Amino acid sequence: MAESDAEGTVESKDFLRTKIENDIRTGKYGGRVATRFPPEPNGYLHIGHAKSICLNFGVAEEYAGTCNLRYDDTNPDTATQEFVDSMQADIRWLGYDWEDRLYFASDYFEQFYEWAEKLVREDKAYVDSSSEEEIRELRGTVTEPGRPSPYRERTPEENLDLLRRMKAGEFPNGAHVLRAKIDMAHPNMVMRDPLLLRIRHSTHYRRGDEWCLYPMYDYAHCLEDAIEDITHSFCTLEFRNNREIYDWVLDAVGIERPRTEQTEFARLELDYTVLSKRRLIRLVNEGHVAGWDDPRMPTIAGIRRRGVTPEAVRSLCEKVGVADVKSRTDYALFEYAIRDDLNWRSPRRLAVLDPLKVVITDYPEDAEEWIDAPSFPRDVDKEGSRRMPFSRELWIERADFMEEPPRKFHRLAPGREVRLRHAYVIRCDEVVKDPETGEVIELRCSHDPATMGANPADGRRIKGTIHWVSARHALPAEVRLYDRLFAVADPDEGLEEGEDFTKNLNPESLVVVNPARVEPSLADDPPGSRYQFERSGYFVSDALDSAPGALVFNRTVTLRDSWAKIAARS
RNA sequence: UGGCCCGUGGUGUAAUUGGCAACACGCCUGACUCUGGAUCAGGAGAGUCCAGGUUCGAUCCCUGGCGGGCCAACCA
Numbered sequence: 121m122a123e124s125d126a127e128g129t130v131e132s133k134d135f136l137r138t139k140i141e142n143d144i145r146t147g148k149y150g151g152r153v154a155t156r157f158p159p160e161p162n163g164y165l166h167i168g169h170a171k172s173i174c175l176n177f178g179v180a181e182e183y184a185g186t187c188n189l190r191y192d193d194t195n196p197d198t199a200t201q202e203f204v205d206s207m208q209a210d211i212r213w214l215g216y217d218w219e220d221r222l223y224f225a226s227d228y229f230e231q232f233y234e235w236a237e238k239l240v241r242e243d244k245a246y247v248d249s250s251s252e253e254e255i256r257e258l259r260g261t262v263t264e265p266g267r268p269s270p271y272r273e274r275t276p277e278e279n280l281d282l283l284r285r286m287k288a289g290e291f292p293n294g295a296h297v298l299r300a301k302i303d304m305a306h307p308n309m310v311m312r313d314p315l316l317l318r319i320r321h322s323t324h325y326r327r328g329d330e331w332c333l334y335p336m337y338d339y340a341h342c343l344e345d346a347i348e349d350i351t352h353s354f355c356t357l358e359f360r361n362n363r364e365i366y367d368w369v370l371d372a373v374g375i376e377r378p379r380t381e382q383t384e385f386a387r388l389e390l391d392y393t394v395l396s397k398r399r400l401i402r403l404v405n406e407g408h409v410a411g412w413d414d415p416r417m418p419t420i421a422g423i424r425r426r427g428v429t430p431e432a433v434r435s436l437c438e439k440v441g442v443a444d445v446k447s448r449t450d451y452a453l454f455e456y457a458i459r460d461d462l463n464w465r466s467p468r469r470l471a472v473l474d475p476l477k478v479v480i481t482d483y484p485e486d487a488e489e490w491i492d493a494p495s496f497p498r499d500v501d502k503e504g505s506r507r508m509p510f511s512r513e514l515w516i517e518r519a520d521f522m523e524e525p526p527r528k529f530h531r532l533a534p535g536r537e538v539r540l541r542h543a544y545v546i547r548c549d550e551v552v553k554d555p556e557t558g559e560v561i562e563l564r565c566s567h568d569p570a571t572m573g574a575n576p577a578d579g580r581r582i583k584g585t586i587h588w589v590s591a592r593h594a595l596p597a598e599v600r601l602y603d604r605l606f607a608v609a610d611p612d613e614g615l616e617e618g619e620d621f622t623k624n625l626n627p628e629s630l631v632v633v634n635p636a637r638v639e640p641s642l643a644d645d646p647p648g649s650r651y652q653f654e655r656s657g658y659f660v661s662d663a664l665d666s667a668p669g670a671l672v673f674n675r676t677v678t679l680r681d682s683w684a685k686i687a688a689r690s
Numbered sequence: 691u692g693g694c695c696c697g698u699g700g701u702g703u704a705a706u707u708g709g710c711a712a713c714a715c716g717c718c719u720g721a722c723u724c725u726g727g728a729u730c731a732g733g734a735g736a737g738u739c740c741a742g743g744u745u746c747g748a749u750c751c752c753u754g755g756c757g758g759g760c761c762a763a764c765c766a
Contacts, residue, residue, distance in 0.1 A: 132704050132713095160766055195765065252764060261762050263691045297764060307693040309761050318764040337766050360695055361761050384695085391701090397766095439714065441703045446759055450701045453715050463728060499728055530726070539724050575724085585724045654725045683726045685717095 134442045136175070136383060140183060140352060148378050149351045153185025156350050157211070157218075158225075158341070161191050162198035164412045164419045165210045167433065168395040171388040174437035175354060177216040188348055189218035193226045194340045196324035196331075210420035214430045225344050226326045232335050232343060233287060235373040236298055236317055240279045244372050245316060246272055247282040248299045255297070258304070259312050265305035266312045272301065286319055289332045293319050300339075302368065310361045311368070314338050342366040343373070345380040353380045356387040357446060385442045391451040392604035393418045394611050394621060408625055409605075415674050416605045416629050426602060427650055427660030427676030432461040451604060458677045462650065462658045467495035467504060470541060470587040471638040471653040471673075473599055475515035477562045477591065480546060483512040488590070491572075493542040506641040510543050513591040515637045517655075520586040521563060523551060528686055530584035532563065539585040541654060545571040587654050589637045596635030597642070597671035599659070605629050636673075644668050655679065 133141065144151050155176040159169065180187035189211065193199035211218070239245035248255065248271045260266035274282075286296055298317040306312050316339040321332050335343075342365075345353045353366075359382070366382050387395075394400065395418055403409050403417070412419050415426035423433065436457040440449050488511045495504040516532070525533040532538045537547045550564040570577050604626055608614070611621040642651075647666045652658050657678040666672040 132706085134703080158766095162766090192766070198765080255764080256762075259762060262693075264762095265692090266762090294764065309693080312762085315764055320764080334764090336764075341766085357695075358760055359766090361693080364694090386696095439702075441714095443703070445696055445703095447702065450715065453702070456715055459727085468725075468727095497723090497725070497728070499723095528726090541724065543724090545724095571724095573724090582724080584726080587725075652725085652727080655727075656725090679725080679727050681726075686726080 135444060136352070136354065136385060136442055137179065137182070139383065140179060143351070144183065152351055153180060153183040154188070154349060154351045155180050155185065155354065156188040156190050156223075156345065156348060158190045158192045158344065159207055160195070160198070161193055161200060161203035161207060162195070163203060163397045163400070164421055165207050166395055166400065166417075166419045167390060167423060167436075168388040168418075170214060170420065170433050171437050171440065171442075172354070172356075173211060173214055173216060174434055175385070175442055177211075177218075178437075179352070185351075186221060187216070187218065188221040188223055188350070190223040190344060190348065191225060192337075192341065192344070193224055193324075193326065194335050194337070196320055196322035196327075196334060199226075199325055201325050206421065210424075213420065213424060214433060223344075223348060224326060225340055226324060228340075228344060228347055229327065229331050229333075229335075231347060232317075232340060233333065235343065236283060237280065238374075239300070239316075239372055240283055240298070241276055242372075243276050243301065245279070245298055245300050246274050247279045247286070247296050248272070248313075249282075249296045252294060255315075259309070260304070262309060268304050269299075269313070272304075272313070283317075286317070287333050289321070291319055293321055295319060300365075300368070300372070308361055308364055310338065310365050314365055338362055338365045339369060342369050342380070342382075345382075346370060346373075346375045350380040351378075353382045355382060355384055357384045357444065360384050385444055386446050388437075388440060389446075389448040390418065390454060391448060391609040392606045392611075392626075394606075399621060402622070403605075406622070408622060415600070415602050418605075425660075425663055425674065427462075427658060427674055428458055429461050429465070429650075432458045435461060448610070451609065455677050459658070459680070462652065462676065464500050464502070466650050466652040466658055467502075467506075468497070468654050469495075469506075469639055469642060469651045470508070470589055471597070471599070471636055471642075471656065471659075472515040472517055472587065472589050472594070473601075473633050473636045473656065474518040475637050476518040476521060476560065478514045478516050478546070478588070479562060479564050480512050480514070480544075480567050481549070481564050482566045485512055487511065488592075491542050506639075508542060508639055508641065509590045509593040511590045511592050514540070514588045515591050515594060516540075516563075516586055516588045518560075520584075521548070521560065523560065526687070526690060531586055532584070537568075537580075537582055539571070539582045541585050541587050543572060543588070544568060545576060545582050587656075589639050591637075593640045594637035595640055595643060595671065597638045597673055598665075599633040599636040599673045599675065600662070601631040601633060601675045603629050603631075638671065638673075642671060645671060650676070652679075 157176045177187045248269045250269050258267045297315050299313045302311050304312050315336050317333050320334045363382050413421035413425050490507045492505050493508045496502040520531040532548050539545050544567040546565040546567045548565050552562040554561050606624045607626040608624050611624045645661050647661050648663045650660045658676040659673040662672040
């Protein structure tokens with residue numbers, strides 16, 4: 121429902137929140153709201169999971185409800201403790217807290233089994249001894265009905281005996297399965313006697329060898345929700361067809377209404393990346409990235425190392441919204457969310473990535489002066505400054521000089537003036553080139569000594585300001601310039617027969633600059649510190665590889681660059 | 691020769707019990723500026739997939755098309 125805030129703007133709710141408010145108003149669950157985030161601990165959490173986390177935990181916060189963290193660890197072959205641990209760290213990093221509500225589906229195995237016996241006794245489930253291939257064969261296709269298994273009409277007594285022996289471990293993998301007895305001709309494939317329990321002689325990371333009967337998703341998930349008394353069970357769109365079995369199982373075991381209800385929403389899809397577990401694993405295993413926490417990866421671990429803040433991730437999820445229409449998020453929205461958060465929190469520093477030497481010919485050889493430079497621009501409400509040394513020889517960015525400047529180029533060129541950030545206005549008097557290659561190797565400039573902290577006395581306007589560092593004082597640093605992982609927004613785009621998404625990987629997703637020259641105030645930088653390198657972008661000192669004396673910075677995101685747009689046009 | 695879901699500017703979302711479409715990002719102008727950042731002001735851009743129907747009036751309801759997605763793992 122629309123509500124007006126203090127400014128009189130109307131805030132509208134997404135369809136899930138609308139449903140929740142409706143349920144609260146009608147008293148369906150006595151006003152209670154209980155959600156859950158149910159990851160399978162078989163991989164790293166990524167930004168797509170973040171959307172689900174923000175939704176489930178966010179909704180619980182907004183409606184004074186609860187959100188459980190529940191590991192859907194029903195597959196003994198894939199679930200591991202390592203993933204359980206990393207997921208908790210990631211969720212905490214995002215700023216959410218499950219308090220004492222940490223649950224494991226593997227703790228419910230006994231209950232799942234009890235209900236299975238009940239279904240068998242009531243002739244709602246049967247033991248099928250067909251092979252995997254036979255079962256697939258008899259299931260039919262989306263356009264053809266399935267056929268009943270020859271074991272479908274076993275008596276409840278026979279089924280119960282078999283089920284107990286399955287549980288006791290008398291049979292090898294695949295010998296029998298427990299199936300719901302529904303309808304082999306059902307138009308919804310999910311309802312054609314779905315498998316409930318299967319035999320798997322594997323060691324479970326929490327239950328050891330205690331069990332050999334493991335539940336399938338369709339049997340387990342709804343019951344997990346019911347056991348925890350969840351009210352609103354959110355899942356992604358592709359589970360729409362499974363809603364029917366979700367309700368069937370709940371009815372079959374006798375869970376009374378009002379009870380948990382499944383609602384589907386669109387998963388996050390982000391331009392220039394992939395978010396499927398299968399593909400992420402390939403990127404790691406095939407060495408396209410350095411690991412799960414490579415700053416180019418869309419994993420929580422990756423974007424954290426990249427320097428993205430949890431606030432930015434939450435902001436993105438908020439901006440993306442939630443709907444039941446498949447959608448793809450513009451990468452620019454992600455970048456906006458990052459910059460919008462980093463702008464006010466990042467102290468400014470100067471760093472030169474592609475150095476060009478500048479000699480201030482009218483500045484004394486051995487002189488130096490230390491400038492007190494504010495860490496934040498005046499429109500950021502934060503205090504702080506650092507000292508920056510100025511001297512006769514400087515580094516500036518090679519791209520800030522052009523011998524034959526195009527129109528609207530406000531930087532340095534022969535005979536032209538620019539402001540050195542926080543320092544003097546200088547004029548380029550002479551261009552020194554390598555006699556062999558013709559490459560510009562040095563600029564000889566003069567400075568206007570009256571322009572430190574002041575505009576030129578004669579009122580002339582200086583259009584450009586560029587960044588610089590004192591050559592003598594600058595610190596070397598490794599700077600890793602990260603860019604989008606894929607060269608095209610949709611990694612599946614334009615593929616020929618036999619090619620796959622890895623063909624669209626961006627070969628320049630990582631460009632290492634070593635050494636870049638950074639101002640000396642960064643010397644004692646603790647790993648994980650975020651900065652804005654002025655006119656360049658937001659950077660974070662690498663949590664693993666950076667150390668005082670051996671600085672390593674990751675570029676989180678570039679600054680918006682309106683000059684690049686102007687330059688690209690001409 | 692199936693079932694289910696969906697179709698609003700470039701993108702993501704809105705539009706209260708049906709009252710001629712709003713916000714954000716992006717894009718374009720301009721202002722300001724010791725960051726070509728930020729900020730501020732303004733602008734372009736959809737007539738709501740199509741066709742019928744109901745209605746004084748349809749993005750919203752009905753019918754039929756068209757287009758897209760999901761479903762045939764002992765994965766989730």
